[in-house]
Amino acid sequence: MTNTNYVKIFDTTLRDGEQSPGATMTSAEKLEVAHHLARLGVDVIEAGFPAASPDDLEAVRRIALEVGNPAVGESDARVPVIAGLARANKSDIDKAWEAVQGARKPRIHTFLATSPIHMKHKLKMDPEEVVQRVAEMVAYARSLCEDVEFSPEDAGRSDPEFLYVVLGEAIKSGATTLNIPDTVGYTTPDEFYRLIDGIIKNTPGMHDGITISVHCHDDLGLATANTLAGIRAGARQAEVTINGIGERAGNTSLEEVVMALKTRHPVFGLETGIQTRQLARVSRLVSNYTGIPVQPNKAIVGANAFAHEAGIHQDGMLKHQTTYEIMRPEDVGVNQTRLVLGKHSGRHALRTRLAELGHSLDEVELDQAFTRFKELADRKKVIVDADLEALIADEFYRPRDVYLLNDMQVTCGTMGMPTATVRLRDQTESSTRKPPSAQAQWMPRIKPSTASSTSRANCSSSTSMPLPKG
Numbered sequence: 028m029t030n031t032n033y034v035k036i037f038d039t040t041l042r043d044g045e046q047s048p049g050a051t052m053t054s055a056e057k058l059e060v061a062h063h064l065a066r067l068g069v070d071v072i073e074a075g076f077p078a079a080s081p082d083d084l085e086a087v088r089r090i091a092l093e094v095g096n097p098a099v100g101e102s103d104a105r106v107p108v109i110a111g112l113a114r115a116n117k118s119d120i121d122k123a124w125e126a127v128q129g130a131r132k133p134r135i136h137t138f139l140a141t142s143p144i145h146m147k148h149k150l151k152m153d154p155e156e157v158v159q160r161v162a163e164m165v166a167y168a169r170s171l172c173e174d175v176e177f178s179p180e181d182a183g184r185s186d187p188e189f190l191y192v193v194l195g196e197a198i199k200s201g202a203t204t205l206n207i208p209d210t211v212g213y214t215t216p217d218e219f220y221r222l223i224d225g226i227i228k229n230t231p232g233m234h235d236g237i238t239i240s241v242h243c244h245d246d247l248g249l250a251t252a253n254t255l256a257g258i259r260a261g262a263r264q265a266e267v268t269i270n271g272i273g274e275r276a277g278n279t280s281l282e283e284v285v286m287a288l289k290t291r292h293p294v295f296g297l298e299t300g301i302q303t304r305q306l307a308r309v310s311r312l313v314s315n316y317t318g319i320p321v322q323p324n325k326a327i328v329g330a331n332a333f334a335h336e337a338g339i340h341q342d343g344m345l346k347h348q349t350t351y352e353i354m355r356p357e358d359v360g361v362n363q364t365r366l367v368l369g370k371h372s373g374r375h376a377l378r379t380r381l382a383e384l385g386h387s388l389d390e391v392e393l394d395q396a397f398t399r400f401k402e403l404a405d406r407k408k409v410i411v412d413a414d415l416e417a418l419i420a421d422e423f424y425r426p427r428d429v430y431l432l433n434d435m436q437v438t439c440g441t442m443g444m445p446t447a448t449v450r451l452r453d454q455t456e457s458s459t460r461k462p463p464s465a466q467a468q469w470m471p472r473i474k475p476s477t478a479s480s481t482s483r484a485n486c487s488s489s490t491s492m493p494l495p496k497g
């Protein structure tokens with residue numbers, strides 16, 4: 028089993044992260060995020076689940092071609108592996124291969140559940156059938172692609188003895204990465220450590236060419252702790268997402284694992300290839316594109332992660348930064364302004380500062396940004412980095428508007444039913460509008476009152492609904 032002091036960072040923001048409720052990104056946005064992940068230094072980008080839809084396949088294919096190949100004159104060394112997810116069946120595997128094969132380093136990631144609950148209720152398969160399917164499908168994937176990853180889904184609730192058998196078959200059939208998912212975020216760090224340790228020690232055929240990977244979900248708020256426990260036990264790949272976005276409570280957060288390994292280097296003695304100074308910027312980019320805000324107290328990238336409010340803390344910070352800070356904000360890209368921009372600054376100064384912040388704009392984009400910058404500088408004396416980041420986010424990373432709020436009226440009082448009437452304009456083409464039932468999904472928490480609900484022509488609709496009490 029691979030046992031170096033390097034931990035590969037496998038980013039699944041574009042696959043598991045995109046499965047967060049409401050996190051859907053357009054193909055262009057996914058491509059942009061993939062470029063930024065590559066610059067951040069991730070080792071593997073799981074670009075999507077190609078069998079999910081033709082659009083998903085196309086998005087993965089473009090990422091494989093454009094991000095998974097070196098630019099002219101660039102070496103292969105930092106080109107990320109591009110992975111596509113596939114269930115353990117031929118059709119999914121074919122689609123994953125079709126999508127990733129244009130990458131310099133393609134990977135097929137296939138999975139099948141191994142917990143008694145999943146085998147019985149979801150797959151309706153016997154354990155023997157599961158073992159056989161894994162052997163066949165890993166071998167099939169390997170016949171197409173040299174780099175095959177296998178995940179026993181819901182490993183956290185699987186019988187370890189059964190896992191050793193399944194994983195042994197996966198190795199025999201050609202898998203080179205064995206990923207151990209705590210799919211439902213159920214395990215504790217001690218348990219997860221023992222699970223990984225047991226797999227490394229007991230899986231037949233385990234050898235130096237195999238990488239053990241960990242993939243945790245955060246249902247009990249233990250994803251980062253479990254991932255680090257797995258790494259301590261010998262895993263050398265961590266599957267993570269930017270801002271920890273993902274199914275339900277999310278996945279392990281990339282920035283937390285990377286900064287824990289870096290800040291507590293004496294404890295772990297391990298390295299990653301992540302350019303940590305880009306963490307804050309990539310976090311903002313993903314938040315803007317997905318529309319999922321980062322909670323202010325989120326470790327590493329939250330707005331308050333380096334803010335000190337209490338008098339005692341401020342006093343300590345003024346005496347020495349290390350009194351209350353275990354990391355330097357600039358190490359994660361939370362910058363102190365070094366160059367102050369104002370209304371006399373020119374395009375060159377703006378371009379230079381934006382490049383330092385990691386934004387390389389073409390001439391047209393720079394013109395747009397410069398116009399916005401001048402407008403702002405007329406109103407605000409000093410433009411700091413946060414202003415520039417907000418300007419860039421607003422100008423270039425704004426998620427596509429789907430609905431526009433045309434007008435809103437709220438009626439309430441001590442008698443009768445309080446109601447709200449809203450009129451929305453569907454910004455997508457009128458010919459592609461969804462039927463009314465699908466349109467109503469944007470307001471899942473409040474039932475429309477059928478008595479007063481109306482619909483207006485011209486690509487907009489209004490609905491009155493009772494307001495919740497309290």
Ligand code: KIV
Pocket residue numbers: 043138178180181206208209210211242244
């Ligand atoms: O959580 C999970 O089990 C997964 C697998 C597909 C790896 O996301």
Ligand code: ZN
Pocket residue numbers: 043208210242244278
């Ligand atoms: Zn997952």
